[in-house]
Amino acid sequence: MTKPSCEDTTLVRARDLHHGYFSFTFAPYPRVAECHPGSFVHVQLTSTDIYLRRAMSVASVNTRRHELEIIFKVFGRGTAALSRFTTGSKVNILGPLGVGFSKPRSTYHPVLVAGGVGFPPLMFLAQQMIDDGMDPKNIHFFYGGRSERDLVERARIKKMGIRFYPATDDGSLGDKGLVTKSVEKFIKDHHAKERLRLYGCGPEPMLKAVDELGMQYGVAGQISLESPMPCGIGICLGCVVKLRVGGHARVCCEGPVFEIGEVVL
Numbered sequence: 001m002t003k004p005s006c007e008d009t010t011l012v013r014a015r016d017l018h019h020g021y022f023s024f025t026f027a028p029y030p031r032v033a034e035c036h037p038g039s040f041v042h043v044q045l046t047s048t049d050i051y052l053r054r055a056m057s058v059a060s061v062n063t064r065r066h067e068l069e070i071i072f073k074v075f076g077r078g079t080a081a082l083s084r085f086t087t088g089s090k091v092n093i094l095g096p097l098g099v100g101f102s103k104p105r106s107t108y109h110p111v112l113v114a115g116g117v118g119f120p121p122l123m124f125l126a127q128q129m130i131d132d133g134m135d136p137k138n139i140h141f142f143y144g145g146r147s148e149r150d151l152v153e154r155a156r157i158k159k160m161g162i163r164f165y166p167a168t169d170d171g172s173l174g175d176k177g178l179v180t181k182s183v184e185k186f187i188k189d190h191h192a193k194e195r196l197r198l199y200g201c202g203p204e205p206m207l208k209a210v211d212e213l214g215m216q217y218g219v220a221g222q223i224s225l226e227s228p229m230p231c232g233i234g235i236c237l238g239c240v241v242k243l244r245v246g247g248h249a250r251v252c253c254e255g256p257v258f259e260i261g262e263v264v265l
């Protein structure tokens with residue numbers, strides 16, 4: 001992890017993605033080149049009475065324009081306050097934080113599994129893999145949510161030319177049922193002939209299922225965890241998880257990305 005710093009930046013673009021989802025772009029953010037898929041920033045809720053920063057994964061960067069994008073869903077008080085920021089607002093960002101995803105070799109077929117608002121860092125990962133020369137047709141993006149409304153930015157994801165597999169609990173889009181059910185079927189059909197690598201980000205029950213699938217079928221990969229994160233810089237120990245080999249790790253420093261099978265979920 002590189003040494004994080006606090007930077008004042010400006011909200012230059014706010015897009016309402018509907019159904020409680022927002023895309024915010026901040027600029028200039030001087031450390032965009034140090035943001036990697038899985039990196040996150042800690043956003044100060046300037047001019048509100050909310051003291052603790054909120055962790056947000058980096059969804060994309062534009063290194064030429066020094067832009068940093070986050071995508072969030074209004075969940076509680078913190079994200080509701082954030083959603084009320086308007087373009088031109090000054091925002092303090094602590095970052096870049098965390099250890100991100102490691103990219104696979106070009107011979108691998110990455111299987112990205114996103115649940116709800118877990119999709120931004122995986123979208124960033126897919127884009128970087130393409131920028132690094134991977135054939136988009138070898139990237140498999142599974143995206144699950146309660147209903148069609150929860151699967152935002154679909155056109156943007158599909159535009160990358162990757163293989164896209166939506167799944168919804170109510171069957172309003174794609175496979176009906178849990179996204180991990182579709183992923184399991186895919187692994188069964190493909191893991192004998194292709195070298196797969198799993199990447200997961202989403203709610204904990206989904207990550208647990210991805211972790212179990214990886215171990216069951218012998219497919220290596222990584223998952224990105226979300227823990228309550230008071231300080232974000234390794235001091236408070238508010239984010240620790242237990243490791244299978246014994247001991248603990250701080251999600252904010254040793255994570256948020258961990259190897260499949262590494263963490264007790």
Ligand SMILES: Cc1cc2nc3c(=O)[nH]c(=O)nc-3n(C[C@H](O)[C@H](O)[C@H](O)COP(=O)(O)OP(=O)(O)OC[C@H]3O[C@@H](n4cnc5c(N)ncnc54)[C@H](O)[C@@H]3O)c2cc1C
Pocket residue numbers: 040052053054055056057058070071072073074075076077078079080117120225226227228229230231238256
């Ligand atoms: C690495 C990481 C990346 C994330 N990326 C995204 C993302 O890309 N998009 C997204 O929508 N969400 C993301 N989250 C979750 C986000 O940070 C919020 O925690 C979540 O959206 C809860 O929303 P809220 O702050 O509105 O909830 P609130 O209701 O305001 O807070 C939930 C509860 O947690 C407590 N709490 C809030 N923050 C902290 C804290 N820092 N430490 C201790 N307790 C706290 C509050 O006091 C409250 O009781 C990420 C979290 C992590 C750890």
Ligand code: FES
Pocket residue numbers: 228229230231232233234235236237238239240250251252253
């Ligand atoms: S959030 Fe404080 S140690 Fe991780």
